[in-house]
Amino acid sequence: MTIFNFLIPKAKVVYVTTNHTVRQTLERMQAHGYTAIPLLNDAGTYAGTITEGDLLWFFKENTNLDIKKAEEYLITKVMRSRNNEAVNVSANLDMLMDLSLRQNFTPVLDDRHMFIGIVTRRDILTFYQQHASISDNEETFFNPTINKIMARRSIRKYTNEEVTYEDIETIVDAGHAAPTAVNRKPVHILILQEQDKRNELYSRHRRGQLISEAGVALAVYGDTTIEESDFLLNNDCSAAIQNMLIAIEALGLGGVWIGCKDEEWRNLVSEVYEVPKKYKLYGMIAFGHPNEVKEAHQNADPNKVHLNKW
Numbered sequence: 001m002t003i004f005n006f007l008i009p010k011a012k013v014v015y016v017t018t019n020h021t022v023r024q025t026l027e028r029m030q031a032h033g034y035t036a037i038p039l040l041n042d043a044g045t046y047a048g049t050i051t052e053g054d055l056l057w058f059f060k061e062n063t064n065l066d067i068k069k070a071e072e073y074l075i076t077k078v079m080r081s082r083n084n085e086a087v088n089v090s091a092n093l094d095m096l097m098d099l100s101l102r103q104n105f106t107p108v109l110d111d112r113h114m115f116i117g118i119v120t121r122r123d124i125l126t127f128y129q130q131h132a133s134i135s136d137n138e139e140t141f142f143n144p145t146i147n148k149i150m151a152r153r154s155i156r157k158y159t160n161e162e163v164t165y166e167d168i169e170t171i172v173d174a175g176h177a178a179p180t181a182v183n184r185k186p187v188h189i190l191i192l193q194e195q196d197k198r199n200e201l202y203s204r205h206r207r208g209q210l211i212s213e214a215g216v217a218l219a220v221y222g223d224t225t226i227e228e229s230d231f232l233l234n235n236d237c238s239a240a241i242q243n244m245l246i247a248i249e250a251l252g253l254g255g256v257w258i259g260c261k262d263e264e265w266r267n268l269v270s271e272v273y274e275v276p277k278k279y280k281l282y283g284m285i286a287f288g289h290p291n292e293v294k295e296a297h298q299n300a301d302p303n304k305v306h307l308n309k310w
Helices: 022-032 052-062 093-100 121-131 144-151 165-176 195-204 206-213 230-250 263-272
Strands: 036-040 046-051 105-109 115-120 187-192 216-223 254-259 279-288
Touching (some): 022 036, 036 105, 036 115, 046 052, 115 121, 144 230, 165 216, 165 230, 195 206, 195 263, 206 254, 230 279, 263 279
Antiparallel strands (some): 036 046, 216 279, 254 279
16 A cells, blocks of 8 residues: 555646735635645646635735735745655655644655645545454554654754644643652753843854754753762663653654753753752753654564563
8 A cells, every 4th residue: 555545636636826915815725615726836846835814814905805915916925834745755644644643634755855735634644443453452553652752763954843832831831740760750841932042052162053943942841969879870861861751752842852961061051050059961952843754663663672581
């Protein structure tokens, strides 16, 4: 089973190009009853997604709800709130399934990055409902937690879409839910949202690039007065980081774990954010709305799994 089994070819897809006006786009969406459609440029490459909400905000801010005035604006003048992530034609079904949970259609590109069609959420979910075998793997196949753990990959490219504070709060709560040695709870999480400070980190140390480019970053500190063992503090902070990375994936975001072995880097972060000396930095996370797609992890290497003896 390949992506071609689900592909709706470009000739049958309702889309607009960068030469269409706002009115033409609205009328096309209304005629077909769609709430979101692909946007292509003149060369035939995928440029983004136009949604009803994007058009509504544009009308409110620019036309006073005058449909004739909308003829004066090209669709490129509309600010897009989000773009559906596209995949290469070689993408597997697991990747399509993961994206279908976040967006109602997935644009498909060929090896030249040309738009060749879409795969809809309905088609993917219908396939899994009708054909997925659940006899041996029912609990894991339909377990959302296991699926998110397997789908989580290090994402280093992000869109400009803003991460909501509600999502940040959920992610931080997940971090604090991680276990700690003897339940001492020495973990502190610093939210790095202010762009100027994140840019300063990058200007002073190469390790700050992803911190600067991501929508948000987190720094995970351990309180050395609560937990004296560096080994246990590292374990506690690492557990919090892993929890947050899974939460990031579950919210449809993408993130990457940034190691903090370099003492110069740790000191710089603590200096810029005025962290008291009793707290030690053990790791950071850069995250945001993903601008890249990676395949889910496959089964573990059997050579690295040992049953009862090595």
